[in-house]
Amino acid sequence: MKNAITIAKLTFLQAIRMKVAIAFITLLAICLIAMPSLMTGDGTLAGQIRSTLFYSFSAVTMLLSLLTLLIGAMLVSEDIRRRQIFLIAVKPVSRTDYLLGRFLGVMALNVVLITISAVAIYSMVASRRSEPTSTADRIAIETEVFTARDRLSPMPPNLDKRVGQRVAYLKEKGQYNKELENYRRHNKILGGESPEEKFLRSLYILERKQAELIQPHSMAVWNFEGVYPAGQTQTGTATLLAGNDTIRRYHFKADPDIVGRMQFGAPIRFGSQIKKDIGVKGGFSKHIEGQIVHIIHGEFFIELSKRTPLPQEFLVLQKQKTIQFQIDPVMQLRYTAKPTSDLPAGHETLPRILSIGPPEQKPTVQTPPSQTAVHSAVTQTFSAVDVAKDGKTQVVYWYGPIPQGARQPFPTIELAYEDVSLLYRADDFTPNYIRCWLLVLARLTFLTALALMLSSILDFPVAILTSMTLLLGSLLVGWLLSQQWGDPVPAKSFIDYLNVAIHYIMVVLMPDIGGVSAAENISDGMNVSWGVLGNTYALTVLLRSGLYLSLGCWLFTRRELADPRS
Amino acid sequence: MSEPVIQIRGLKKTFHPFWQRRSVTAVDALDLDILPKEVFGLLGPNGSGKSTTIKMILGLLFPTHGTISVFGKHPTNVRVKRRIGFLPEETDLYPFLDARETLDFYARLFHIPRRERAERIDMLLDMVGLTSVAYRRVGEYSKGMQRRIGLAQALINDPDLLILDEPTSGLDPIGTRQFKDLISTLAERGKTVLLSSHLLADVEDVCDRVCILYGGRKQREGEVQELLAHRERTQITTDYLDEDAIAAVKQALSGVAAGDVNVSHPQKKLESLFLQIVEEARSANVTTGGATSGGDVAGFLRGEPTEGTTPEAVIDSLMASDTPDEPDTPEAPSDEQIARASTQTVVDDLVTAAPQPAPEQDDDEPAAPRALDTDLIDGLITKKGDE
Numbered sequence: 010m011k012n013a014i015t016i017a018k019l020t021f022l023q024a025i026r027m028k029v030a031i032a033f034i035t036l037l038a039i040c041l042i043a044m045p046s047l048m049t050g051d052g053t054l055a056g057q058i059r060s061t062l063f064y065s066f067s068a069v070t071m072l073l074s075l076l077t078l079l080i081g082a083m084l085v086s087e088d089i090r091r092r093q094i095f096l097i098a099v100k101p102v103s104r105t106d107y108l109l110g111r112f113l114g115v116m117a118l119n120v121v122l123i124t125i126s127a128v129a130i131y132s133m134v135a136s137r138r139s140e141p142t143s144t145a146d147r148i149a150i151e152t153e154v155f156t157a158r159d160r161l162s163p164m165p166p167n168l169d170k171r172v173g174q175r176v177a178y179l180k181e182k183g184q185y186n187k188e189l190e191n192y193r194r195h196n197k198i199l200g201g202e203s204p205e206e207k208f209l210r211s212l213y214i215l216e217r218k219q220a221e222l223i224q225p226h227s228m229a230v231w232n233f234e235g236v237y238p239a240g241q242t243q244t245g246t247a248t249l250l251a252g253n254d255t256i257r258r259y260h261f262k263a264d265p266d267i268v269g270r271m272q273f274g275a276p277i278r279f280g281s282q283i284k285k286d287i288g289v290k291g292g293f294s295k296h297i298e299g300q301i302v303h304i305i306h307g308e309f310f311i312e313l314s315k316r317t318p319l320p321q322e323f324l325v326l327q328k329q330k331t332i333q334f335q336i337d338p339v340m341q342l343r344y345t346a347k348p349t350s351d352l353p354a355g356h357e358t359l360p361r362i363l364s365i366g367p368p369e370q371k372p373t374v375q376t377p378p379s380q381t382a383v384h385s386a387v388t389q390t391f392s393a394v395d396v397a398k399d400g401k402t403q404v405v406y407w408y409g410p411i412p413q414g415a416r417q418p419f420p421t422i423e424l425a426y427e428d429v430s431l432l433y434r435a436d437d438f439t440p441n442y443i444r445c446w447l448l449v450l451a452r453l454t455f456l457t458a459l460a461l462m463l464s465s466i467l468d469f470p471v472a473i474l475t476s477m478t479l480l481l482g483s484l485l486v487g488w489l490l491s492q493q494w495g496d497p498v499p500a501k502s503f504i505d506y507l508n509v510a511i512h513y514i515m516v517v518l519m520p521d522i523g524g525v526s527a528a529e530n531i532s533d534g535m536n537v538s539w540g541v542l543g544n545t546y547a548l549t550v551l552l553r554s555g556l557y558l559s560l561g562c563w564l565f566t567r568r569e570l571a572d573p574r575s
Numbered sequence: 576m577s578e579p580v581i582q583i584r585g586l587k588k589t590f591h592p593f594w595q596r597r598s599v600t601a602v603d604a605l606d607l608d609i610l611p612k613e614v615f616g617l618l619g620p621n622g623s624g625k626s627t628t629i630k631m632i633l634g635l636l637f638p639t640h641g642t643i644s645v646f647g648k649h650p651t652n653v654r655v656k657r658r659i660g661f662l663p664e665e666t667d668l669y670p671f672l673d674a675r676e677t678l679d680f681y682a683r684l685f686h687i688p689r690r691e692r693a694e695r696i697d698m699l700l701d702m703v704g705l706t707s708v709a710y711r712r713v714g715e716y717s718k719g720m721q722r723r724i725g726l727a728q729a730l731i732n733d734p735d736l737l738i739l740d741e742p743t744s745g746l747d748p749i750g751t752r753q754f755k756d757l758i759s760t761l762a763e764r765g766k767t768v769l770l771s772s773h774l775l776a777d778v779e780d781v782c783d784r785v786c787i788l789y790g791g792r793k794q795r796e797g798e799v800q801e802l803l804a805h806r807e808r809t810q811i812t813t814d815y816l817d818e819d820a821i822a823a824v825k826q827a828l829s830g831v832a833a834g835d836v837n838v839s840h841p842q843k844k845l846e847s848l849f850l851q852i853v854e855e856a857r858s859a860n861v862t863t864g865g866a867t868s869g870g871d872v873a874g875f876l877r878g879e880p881t882e883g884t885t886p887e888a889v890i891d892s893l894m895a896s897d898t899p900d901e902p903d904t905p906e907a908p909s910d911e912q913i914a915r916a917s918t919q920t921v922v923d924d925l926v927t928a929a930p931q932p933a934p935e936q937d938d939d940e941p942a943a944p945r946a947l948d949t950d951l952i953d954g955l956i957t958k959k960g961d962e
Contacts, residue, residue: 012684
C-alpha cells in the first residue's frame, strides 16, 4: 500500500506537470465566464441559474470524463511503450500496487479538479442568487433551484378489478379466445412466456391508459405514499412594520432564527390563538393564509391572496402590533395535462380544481377554480401539513367547472401517471450540491478503473478507442435497457440466449450513467438522497469499478512487460 | 560451492508475434550459474539474446521453457527485488521529474527512511557528477546524463545483485572508466554483478567470468583471462631501451623464437589519454554545463559510513587507474591487446553509435586469439547493428 501511495503521488505529479490541471482550469474558467451570457434559460434569473448549473455540471462532467479516460488509457500503456515500467517493475513493487497507485493518483486528480469546479460554480451561482429580481422569480429561485426536493410519483392504480371486469365481459361474450388468438398472431412472443400472461398484461396497459384519460366534469385521483417533507411547522410572533391593504403586501419583523429557516413561497398562517392540540393539521381557530414573498435580514414580506376576504382582526392590525404566525413546509404538485383534441375556440387553458388531503377523507385544502395551462408542466404549491402522519396523501384533480354555454365541447385530457409528481423539500441545496458532485465522482471512479484496465492490456490508441466506445455505451445503457433489452425473457433460440446474455453483461458491467444525472438533478432542485448515492457507490464504485480494477490487476500480473523490440 | 545467485536451467524464449508473422527464438537451451561475489559478463553481438535473458531474470519476460531462480526464488518475487539493482539498456526515466525527485521516487519504493534516502541521493548525485544539475528535469538531460541517473537509481538500494544491460552505452570515456571502477568496488564488497555487453573491452576489464551468446545459444563460458589468453605469443616489458638495445634484444631472441620478432613501446590506452586531457582542462578551470566527471564511489556502496568526498580524492581515484593494466599472470592478455581493445572502445564511443565488437586485424596480428573461435568473431563483427 505504501508503494501504491508513492505511485499515486507520481501519477498526480505527472498530471500536474503535464499541465493537465492548468488546461482543465482554463477551460473551466472560459466555460464559467461565457456561461451567463450564453445561457439565458427562459429569460428569468431562475432560468439563468438553472441553465448555468446544468451546463457547467455537464461541461465539467464531460471534460473530466474525457480527461480521465485519456489519462487512464495513457498511463500504463505509455509506461510500457516507453519502457519506463522496467525501472518500476524491477523494484519491490507488486503489479497490483502499481495499478492501484495509478488508480489512486488519477482519482486524487479528479477529486482536486472536482473540488475546484464545485467551489467555482458554487460561488458563481451563489453570487447570482442575491441579484435583485421579481417576486415570482425570487420564489422560483428559492423553491425550484436552491432547494433539494424529492419527487414522488402517484401509486399505480389497482387495475385488477377493471381488468377482471373486462376479462369477464369478454368471456361472457365468447370473445376472449378470439382476442387472445388475435393478440398471439400480431405480437412476437418469445420463448418461456405464456401468450395468455402477455395478453393479460396488455389488458392492464390498456386499462391504465383508460384510467389516465379524464373527461370534462370528472376527476383523477392520485395517491402518494412516503411523503416526508423536511422542515417542521414553525410558529412565532411577528411585528408588522408596514403594510398595504390594497396590494395586500405586508412587511414583518420576527425572530431572526425563525426567519432564517423560512422558505420562499411557503404558505404562512396568521391568527390570534393557536389550538392546543394542533396535530399534523396544526393551525389557528381563526386564521388567514398568505405567502412569503421576500426574506431579508430577519424581516419578511408576505402577500395575501386577493380572493380571500380579509378577516376583521387582520384589518385592524396596526403597525408595531404583534401577531402570531405559523409557517408550514411546502409541497408542490407537478403535472402535465395533454388534451386529446383541440381546445374550444377562445380557450387556451382548461378549468381545474385541485384538492389535497389525507386519503379517504375530506380534503383539507381545495384550490379555488382556476385555469391550467396545457402541454407544459404546471406546478401548484401546497402546505405540507396536509400530509397524514403515515406519509400518505391524496390529490384529486377535478376537470371543471366547464363554463356554461360553451359553444364547442371541451376535450378529454390525458394525465399520464409518469407526468404527475409530488415534489417536496427534502434537504437543503448545499448538501445536495455536494452529493451531486459525489455522484460525478462515482462515475469518474468507474471510468478510471475501466481505462486503467484497458490500458494495462492494450496499446494507447486501442485502449482509448475502446474506452470511448464503452463511455458512449454507458451513456446509452439506460436507454438501451429500456428499449431493446427492457424486458428480458427466458431464452429459446441462440439469438434469444445472446440477447439475454448481452442484457446481463450490460447490466453488470456498465454503470447506468444516464439514469441519475447530477446535472439534471441539481439544476432542477431535485434531491439526490444519501440512499441513491450509497446505491450508486455500492454498484458503480465498489462492484463495477472494483471488478474492472481486479480484472486489470489479474491481467496485468500475467502479462509480459517487454517485447522483442525493447 | 555456494548456492548460485542466479540459476538458469534449460531456458528458452520464443516470441510469437501477433498476426501470422514468424515466431522468433531469442534464447534457447541456456544453462547458467552466476555465483555470489562474481562479476559475470554476458557477451554477444546485437540480437544474441543478452537482453532477453536479463529481462527474464528480472521477471519482465516469462520463459517459454526452463526455469530461472534468483536468490533461490522466482524472478517475480517482490522480496527478491529488494536485493536487485537494474540498469536497462535504454534509460527511460520520467522526463517530468528532476534528478533528485527521480532518485527519491525509486528510493521510496524500497521504503528507505527519509533521512537515509536524502543522504544516499546526495552521495549518488555526487558520484555520478550530477549534483550541479540535480534540479533540472531529466527530460532536458543528454543521453549520457540520463544514463548516469539510471546508474544512480540502480544503486539506490545498495543491491546485492546488480544487473547492467549494456552499461557503457551512451557514457563518455570518463563515465565508462568510472563505471568500471564502481564495479571493481562493488565486487570487492562481495556484490554480484551481471552485465551484458557487445563491447569486448567492458567485459574484459571487469568480468571474472563471461558467457558468450550467439543466436540465443551459449557458445562459450569461462574465466576471462582463460578465454583471452594468447598462448602462442609472449610479451616482454622492460624499462626504456634505445635503438641499439632493441636491436640486440631482437638479435638475441631470433635465436630462440620462431617467426617474427617485434619490439615496440607499450602504448597508453586512448581512454587513459582522454582522461588525462580532461583532467588537464579541469585543472585549468574550464567550466561545463553538462555532466562533470563525477565524484568518488558513494560511501554506502563502499560499505563505509557516510562521509564527504573531496574533489582531490576523486581526481586521485581517476589518476590512480590511469596506468595501463599490468599483466599479473602468465596467461594474461598482452598490453597491446588491452590497448587495442580499449582504443577501439573509446574511438567507438566518440565516433560512432554502432561500435565494432572485435579488434581489427592487421599485419602485426596475424591470427585471431586462439581462445576465441574464428566464426564467433565473424559473428560478432557481421552481426553488429542488426537489431
